[in-house]
Amino acid sequence: MKIQNYYIMVLVVSSIILGCNNNGKTKESNIEKLNGTIKIDGSSTIYPITEAVAEEYRVSQPEVKVTIGVSGTGGGFKKFGRNEVEICNASRPIKQSEIDVCKENKIEYFDFSVAYDGLAVIVNPQNDWAQNITVAELKMIWEPSAQQKITKWSQVRKGWPDAPLHLFGPGTASGTYDYFTEAIVGKAGSSRGDFTASEDDNVLVQGIEGDKYGLGFFGLAYYEENKAKLKIVAVDNGKGPIFPSAATAKDGTYAPLSRPLFIYINKEALNKPEVADFAKFYLENAPSLVGEVGYVPLSTEEYTAQLEKLKADLTHK
Amino acid sequence: MFTRKFKELIIERALLLSALITILTTIGIIWVLLSESFAFFKVVSLWDFLTDTEWTPLFTQKHYGILSLVSGTVLTTGIAILVAVPSGLTIAVYLNEYSTKKMRNIVKPLLEILAAIPSIVYGFFALIVITPVLQYFFPEVSGFNALSAGIVMGIMIIPFISSLSEDVLNAVPNSLREASYGMGATKFQTSFRVLVPAASSGIIASIILAISRAIGETMIVAIAAGQQPNLTLNPTVPIETITAYIVQVSLGDVPQGSLEYKTIFAAGLTLFVFTFILNNISFWVNKKFKQQYV
Numbered sequence: 001m002k003i004q005n006y007y008i009m010v011l012v013v014s015s016i017i018l019g020c021n022n023n024g025k026t027k028e029s030n031i032e033k034l035n036g037t038i039k040i041d042g043s044s045t046i047y048p049i050t051e052a053v054a055e056e057y058r059v060s061q062p063e064v065k066v067t068i069g070v071s072g073t074g075g076g077f078k079k080f081g082r083n084e085v086e087i088c089n090a091s092r093p094i095k096q097s098e099i100d101v102c103k104e105n106k107i108e109y110f111d112f113s114v115a116y117d118g119l120a121v122i123v124n125p126q127n128d129w130a131q132n133i134t135v136a137e138l139k140m141i142w143e144p145s146a147q148q149k150i151t152k153w154s155q156v157r158k159g160w161p162d163a164p165l166h167l168f169g170p171g172t173a174s175g176t177y178d179y180f181t182e183a184i185v186g187k188a189g190s191s192r193g194d195f196t197a198s199e200d201d202n203v204l205v206q207g208i209e210g211d212k213y214g215l216g217f218f219g220l221a222y223y224e225e226n227k228a229k230l231k232i233v234a235v236d237n238g239k240g241p242i243f244p245s246a247a248t249a250k251d252g253t254y255a256p257l258s259r260p261l262f263i264y265i266n267k268e269a270l271n272k273p274e275v276a277d278f279a280k281f282y283l284e285n286a287p288s289l290v291g292e293v294g295y296v297p298l299s300t301e302e303y304t305a306q307l308e309k310l311k312a313d314l315t316h317k
Numbered sequence: 318m319f320t321r322k323f324k325e326l327i328i329e330r331a332l333l334l335s336a337l338i339t340i341l342t343t344i345g346i347i348w349v350l351l352s353e354s355f356a357f358f359k360v361v362s363l364w365d366f367l368t369d370t371e372w373t374p375l376f377t378q379k380h381y382g383i384l385s386l387v388s389g390t391v392l393t394t395g396i397a398i399l400v401a402v403p404s405g406l407t408i409a410v411y412l413n414e415y416s417t418k419k420m421r422n423i424v425k426p427l428l429e430i431l432a433a434i435p436s437i438v439y440g441f442f443a444l445i446v447i448t449p450v451l452q453y454f455f456p457e458v459s460g461f462n463a464l465s466a467g468i469v470m471g472i473m474i475i476p477f478i479s480s481l482s483e484d485v486l487n488a489v490p491n492s493l494r495e496a497s498y499g500m501g502a503t504k505f506q507t508s509f510r511v512l513v514p515a516a517s518s519g520i521i522a523s524i525i526l527a528i529s530r531a532i533g534e535t536m537i538v539a540i541a542a543g544q545q546p547n548l549t550l551n552p553t554v555p556i557e558t559i560t561a562y563i564v565q566v567s568l569g570d571v572p573q574g575s576l577e578y579k580t581i582f583a584a585g586l587t588l589f590v591f592t593f594i595l596n597n598i599s600f601w602v603n604k605k606f607k608q609q610y611v
Contacts, residue, residue, distance in 0.1 A: 206461075
């Protein structure tokens with residue numbers, strides 16, 4: 001019995017000693033160490049930006065856990081409206097139905113635009129026939145009446161091979177999907193149904209990369225990251241084929257597929273110091289991180305103006 | 318005397334309650350599936366559901382033909398069974414008749430590990446290893462296809478077949494083996510022409526169990542087989558299974574109570590009906606072909 005008591009004592013003492021060490025992080029100058037969890041969900045297009053920001057943020061505030069989901073803009077707003085996430089990544093503005101849900105649940109929010117995106121139309125590198133595509137051809141491929149009818153490349157443009165057309169695109173919960181269908185087909189949410197649909201753009205990259213006859217669309221950042229495995233196609237809106245780039249997305253020549261990207265922040269969540277700090281950090285560091293990720297940063301004035309607006313609201317609390 | 322009898326009664330009732338919980342859970346699940354599907358079938362006719370060739374409930378042109386999803390499930394399950402049954406059966410016969418005890422002690426635990434690998438790991442294995450290998454030999458195979466998902470699913474269910482078949486083969490009395498050898502049969506002939514038929518009811522039961530497992534498999538097909546409902550038996554193109562569809566809709570932003578939401582339950586009900594039928598077939602086969610050894 002004596003030996004047993006001895007071991008128990010060792011166990012208890014060591015757990016007390018180890019338990020005491022938790023908050024032992026030294027304070028650096030006067031930066032207060034925050035802790036807590038920030039839940040983010042929504043667009044897979046914005047995901048790379050938010051993730052880059054979260055990674056940088058972790059360097060200065062390692063105790064704050066930032067979790068980022070990829071349910072698509074629609075999926076993210078669904079959770080945002082139920083107060084399940086503090087921030088929603090959105091590649092399209094909030095819909096009226098989603099605004100109503102937020103009102104119903106007494107959720108107030110801030111929206112900030114964080115970048116511009118040139119939605120990229122992508123094919124497989126082995127695809128040597130498609131260098132550019134017109135908006136009319138894109139509409140012919142993606143409109144609802146194309147379902148089961150437009151199934152070959154040769155039906156889209158004369159001269160293209162008589163090979164099957166394998167389509168990849170974001171699913172119906174995706175803001176990218178809403179935006180693309182509105183810009184190309186004319187009505188948001190209106191498209192054919194027989195394509196590989198996924199809210200996770202990495203799945204689309206994987207799909208097109210492995211399929212010679214693949215064609216798809218997603219945010220420019222995913223192309224930038226996988227340049228070696230994919231081929232981008234120039235889009236012709238009547239003024240000649242244009243490739244998406246920082247310049248063309250910003251000045252609007254890459255039409256109609258350049259769009260602003262947003263984050264929506266729950267106002268009540270900003271009462272939490274870690275959320276407020278993260279939000280400020282986001283707007284301060286977006287100018288440098290957005291370009292790194294592959295999207296187009298806004299002008300410095302636009303970021304500063306939004307940052308001032310956020311700071312003003314925070315000091316009023 | 319009274320308290321003792323009372324205590325026994327309490328225990329009896331408590332055990333009965335535990336058994337009832339399982340029954341009630343099953344009834345609850347069936348009830349939920351049926352009630353939501355009933356609401357679904359008020360809008361979409363059963364005939365359309367069973368005969369339409371497209372499944373596009375989330376898009377503008379809505380089609381509700383479950384056959385597209387069923388063909389995906391059947392295709393992947395079929396390939397899995399084609400891979401698993403010969404391998405599983407051969408492994409069972411080998412472990413039972415041919416191998417040394419040492420070999421058996423090494424191989425059996427390894428097979429158990431095969432069954433313990435998480436299915437999502439299998440899914441990534443299919444997507445990242447098997448698909449490129451297939452594309453090397455057959456360039457027209459798409460990035461997402463039923464073949465690689467089916468092959469990996471087959472590997473995953475080998476332990477189901479081999480373990481159960483081996484147990485059944487073990488249960489065949491030695492007298493049959495001795496009689497066969499006595500007639501001058503080789504080991505191979507004894508194994509496949511005497512023992513396997515004798516154990517057939519158990520082997521078929523294990524195959525049906527493996528089929529049920531393959532039909533309900535979600536992660537492997539969601540990752541590697543694709544998310545495009547396609548009524549086809551071509552294993553080289555993307556397809557979508559019933560399970561992958563349920564995952565896709567559940568993770569999205571479909572509003573609760575809408576028709577799109579109810580499609581999950583209709584699909585789930587179809588899955589349930591399949592498994593139920595398979596279970597019944599297994600029960601019937603077992604009953605009919607089981608050979609009683611005195």
